[in-house]
Amino acid sequence: MTVPRALTIAGSDSGGGAGIQADLKTFQELGVFGMTAITAVTAQNTLGVQGVYPLSVEALKTQIQSIATDLNPHAIKTGMLFNAEMIQLVSEQVREYNWENLIVDPVMVAKGGQSLLLEEAVEALITSLLPLAKVITPNIPEAEVLTGMKIVTLDHKKAAAKKLHQLGAQHVIIKGGHDILGDTVSDLLYDGQYFEEFTGPRKETKHTHGTGCTYAAAITAEISKGRSVSEAVTTAKSFIQAAIEEELGFGSGHGPTNHWAFNKTRF
Ligand SMILES: Nc1ncnc2c1ncn2[C@@H]1O[C@H](COP(=O)(O)OP(=O)(O)O)[C@@H](O)[C@H]1O
Ligand SMILES: Cc1ncc(COP(=O)(O)OP(=O)(O)O)c(N)n1
Numbered sequence: 001m002t003v004p005r006a007l008t009i010a011g012s013d014s015g016g017g018a019g020i021q022a023d024l025k026t027f028q029e030l031g032v033f034g035m036t037a038i039t040a041v042t043a044q045n046t047l048g049v050q051g052v053y054p055l056s057v058e059a060l061k062t063q064i065q066s067i068a069t070d071l072n073p074h075a076i077k078t079g080m081l082f083n084a085e086m087i088q089l090v091s092e093q094v095r096e097y098n099w100e101n102l103i104v105d106p107v108m109v110a111k112g113g114q115s116l117l118l119e120e121a122v123e124a125l126i127t128s129l130l131p132l133a134k135v136i137t138p139n140i141p142e143a144e145v146l147t148g149m150k151i152v153t154l155d156h157k158k159a160a161a162k163k164l165h166q167l168g169a170q171h172v173i174i175k176g177g178h179d180i181l182g183d184t185v186s187d188l189l190y191d192g193q194y195f196e197e198f199t200g201p202r203k204e205t206k207h208t209h210g211t212g213c214t215y216a217a218a219i220t221a222e223i224s225k226g227r228s229v230s231e232a233v234t235t236a237k238s239f240i241q242a243a244i245e246e247e248l249g250f251g252s253g254h255g256p257t258n259h260w261a262f263n264k265t266r267f
Contacts, residue, residue, distance in 0.1 A: 017256025046251025
């Protein structure tokens, strides 16, 4: 039996709700062996980010090399990449190792407003990494930065998704968490030909720290098992819906989502 394996290249969140920690918990819950290459260590809790400590490009390069030359991940996710040098390096290594199942979560800003990507790195993200992506998963503010378009309506979302596809991403998912408030939340998937919407009830809660990381990690886990992008997003949407609905409720600020809610019937 082949064990599905996924690599996350991202930042560490000491609070455990986002970043590497969210990715590993999600991989584990979905039956996927998780591996990590850490870009930066952050000091975070539910109130915000208290510190960002990037690793050297050399340290990142060696971590990815160690994994690539022995452990053969079936899918690779990127999260917080912090600066242009790290984006350049990851792009080179994705090409070098012929990694086709690349899921790019273009993390820019934490919920509390702290920057997790330097402004000057956006261009590298667009020109170097985005064209290598099988799937890119921006939220609305990230899609606005990447496209230079204002996104309010569904037509705006569709136009932005088309632009991101033209820039080279094979599949684009524009997430709806930042949409104008309604009873539902819809994520829009575009594969270059068709649009598909994934819709669920909106939960009124402040405990949404790490939703984007968790969702992209669930997509990555499913793709590492050989699922299609549409199948992977279907499972990921159920996973994040359960993780938000069954809230854990701790911390004085934006608490983490519940990574074991999706599987809780098994315990
Ligand atoms: N309040 C909510 N209720 C239900 N689903 C949500 C809610 N907020 C976000 N989601 C879902 O969580 C995932 C992440 O969305 P989003 O919040 O837009 O990303 P990010 O965390 O990157 O800002 C998406 O699948 C979105 O539909
Ligand atoms: C280390 C680290 N990486 C990514 C994020 C952003 O996570 P996200 O899932 O977008 O959730 P919020 O920060 O928006 O709650 C992070 N905070 N830390």
